[in-house]
Amino acid sequence: MLEKLTYSDPLDEVLELQSTYLCTKSSEERKKLGQFFTSPSVARYMASMLHKPRAKKEISILDAGAGTGILTATTAIHLLNLGCESVQAVLYEVDSAVIPYLNNTMKVIERHYHGLNRKFSFEIRNFDFVLDRPDKREMSFDISVINPPYFKYRLKDSPYAKAVSDLYKGDPNIYASFMAITIASLRNSGQMVSITPRSYTNGLYFRNFRDYLLNKMGIQSIHIFKHRDRVFKTDENNVLQENVICKFVKNKKYDFVDVHSSNCDAGLTSATTQKYPRSLIIDSSNNQNLIRIPESLTEANFLKQAEKLESTFSDSGYFISTGPVVEHRTRDFIKAPQNRKNLIPLLKTRNITPLKAIWSSKSKKDMCFKLLNGHERHTLDSRNYVLLKRFSPKDEKRCLVSSIYLADSFKEHQYIGIENKVNYIGVKSEELTKTEAFGLCAIFNSSFYDRYFRCISGSTQVNATEIRMMRFPNRDQVKDIGKKAMRIKNFDQHKIDDLVNNALKVKQGI
Numbered sequence: 300m301l302e303k304l305t306y307s308d309p310l311d312e313v314l315e316l317q318s319t320y321l322c323t324k325s326s327e328e329r330k331k332l333g334q335f336f337t338s339p340s341v342a343r344y345m346a347s348m349l350h351k352p353r354a355k356k357e358i359s360i361l362d363a364g365a366g367t368g369i370l371t372a373t374t375a376i377h378l379l380n381l382g383c384e385s386v387q388a389v390l391y392e393v394d395s396a397v398i399p400y401l402n403n404t405m406k407v408i409e410r411h412y413h414g415l416n417r418k419f420s421f422e423i424r425n426f427d428f429v430l431d432r433p434d435k436r437e438m439s440f441d442i443s444v445i446n447p448p449y450f451k452y453r454l455k456d457s458p459y460a461k462a463v464s465d466l467y468k469g470d471p472n473i474y475a476s477f478m479a480i481t482i483a484s485l486r487n488s489g490q491m492v493s494i495t496p497r498s499y500t501n502g503l504y505f506r507n508f509r510d511y512l513l514n515k516m517g518i519q520s521i522h523i524f525k526h527r528d529r530v531f532k533t534d535e536n537n538v539l540q541e542n543v544i545c546k547f548v549k550n551k552k553y554d555f556v557d558v559h560s561s562n563c564d565a566g567l568t569s570a571t572t573q574k575y576p577r578s579l580i581i582d583s584s585n586n587q588n589l590i591r592i593p594e595s596l597t598e599a600n601f602l603k604q605a606e607k608l609e610s611t612f613s614d615s616g617y618f619i620s621t622g623p624v625v626e627h628r629t630r631d632f633i634k635a636p637q638n639r640k641n642l643i644p645l646l647k648t649r650n651i652t653p654l655k656a657i658w659s660s661k662s663k664k665d666m667c668f669k670l671l672n673g674h675e676r677h678t679l680d681s682r683n684y685v686l687l688k689r690f691s692p693k694d695e696k697r698c699l700v701s702s703i704y705l706a707d708s709f710k711e712h713q714y715i716g717i718e719n720k721v722n723y724i725g726v727k728s729e730e731l732t733k734t735e736a737f738g739l740c741a742i743f744n745s746s747f748y749d750r751y752f753r754c755i756s757g758s759t760q761v762n763a764t765e766i767r768m769m770r771f772p773n774r775d776q777v778k779d780i781g782k783k784a785m786r787i788k789n790f791d792q793h794k795i796d797d798l799v800n801n802a803l804k805v806k807q808g809i
């Protein structure tokens with residue numbers, strides 16, 4: 300006869316239910332529904348960010364995409380510790396297969412409350428959260444701790460397209476729809492703690508969503524993970540996204556935001572914490588409402604100093620574009636460099652090293668682009684450019700790696716091929732001189748600029764839109780840096796940093 304297990308901590312039983320469910324479904328099936336469950340340490344931590352709602356008899360919780368219910372479980376237990384007497388939870392979960400496990404988790408919590416003479420009730424709604432829209436059903440809540448699914452959907456035929464267009468315009472990702480509906484479902488002073496990809500904090504796609512979010516909610520605290528070891532894969536390019544935990548409160552404005560950062564999940568409770576003025580975290584200077592997250596005081600220091608630069612990259616007169624060669628669409632054009640007739644160099648990520656673009660017709664790995672009919676759609680005139688990698692490997696310390704491409708070094712070619720994993724940069728209205736190219740390249744390769752960039756972006760992708768909006772030295776400053784950078788023969792981080800810091804009067808340290 301099987302012995303019935305007894306648990307001293309209700310969460311152990313909840314975890315047992317989660318593991319049993321995980322054994323029933325393949326990871327492929329779970330992936331389709333965005334079923335990535337929150338670990339117990341993260342779930343406990345997220346719940347611990349909540350404060351006790353002001354004198355209310357019954358506290359209501361909304362769980363959007365509940366899975367096996369770990370977030371409601373940790374939240375309910377935290378509310379008990381805060382002295383709440385009565386809690387009511389509404390849980391949305393679209394996958395019928397997980398419902399029995401969710402129901403059992405809630406029963407565990409109900410029993411636990413009962414044993415302590417407190418009241419816990421729940422309603423499981425086996426519906427699609429986005430289409431059901433609790434905010435339109437006149438339900439309202441005090442608290443929501445969520446780990447929403449994340450995936451992009453096809454605007455053409457997805458039922459989700461425009462499902463939240465009454466809240467904000469644009470359809471960036473299902474997780475933003477979950478957040479928006481949750482916000483709409485909260486009462487005044489309601490709290491939302493979310494774990495999501497960091498992508499909504501920047502970028503054009505999420506601009507309208509950020510407007511909605513920051514209009515309705517005050518950011519009280521943010522937790523980031525310094526290492527990109529827990530990451531979301533977001534699209535077909537396998538762009539690695541950091542995840543971020545944020546606590547928001549409805550219709551509140553906080554003058555300061557707490558930023559916690561830890562190495563990974565395991566170090567959650569020993570995270571370092573800094574308080575930053577709201578204006579340092581939210582950049583409202585350009586209608587973008589970017590949410591910048593410095594992971595340390597050093598980064599915050601660089602961010603503050605970058606803010607003082609007079610101009611932005613675009614306003615200084617520079618352009619940045621993505622290389623036009625898309626490999627899978629131009630296979631017929633891409634050749635190994637054996638027969639050099641009608642072939643031009645194709646610059647790929649591997650050719651971009653700090654300061655120098657290294658490409659040789661003698662290397663088997665370096666590729667060429669054949670000037671077949673119609674090549675003009677994919678090639679550029681061979682001019683001076685500064686090249687910037689669009690993707691950095693997950694474990695690479697730097698996000699920005701930049702090289703110089705000088706037309707003079709490839710004199711025999713009228714055209715140049717640049718793949719779409721590389722950005723190219725020039726001056727909008729004239730030719731980029733060698734000196735200015737050195738200046739731009741030194742700035743992008745400096746620790747100052749790299750760490751400033753890290754405050755803005757949480758992905759391994761360097762988007763042109765982000766660069767365009769970043770504060771940037773003016774052209775005279777760039778040329779001045781360029782003159783000195785031309786004397787550096789081989790890349791040396793210290794030399795580049797000294798040069799850029801001196802020229803821009805950047806102070807290191809805190």
Ligand SMILES: C[S@@+](CC[C@H](N)C(=O)[O-])C[C@H]1O[C@@H](n2cnc3c(N)ncnc32)[C@H](O)[C@@H]1O
Nearest residue numbers: 332335336337364365366392393427428446448
């Ligand atoms: C990332 S998981 C998180 C589960 C759970 N909250 C946790 O933290 O462990 C997202 C959950 O949302 C559910 N889900 C996906 N799309 C949904 C939808 N449109 N409506 C309701 N639930 C959905 C998935 O089945 C999955 O259980």
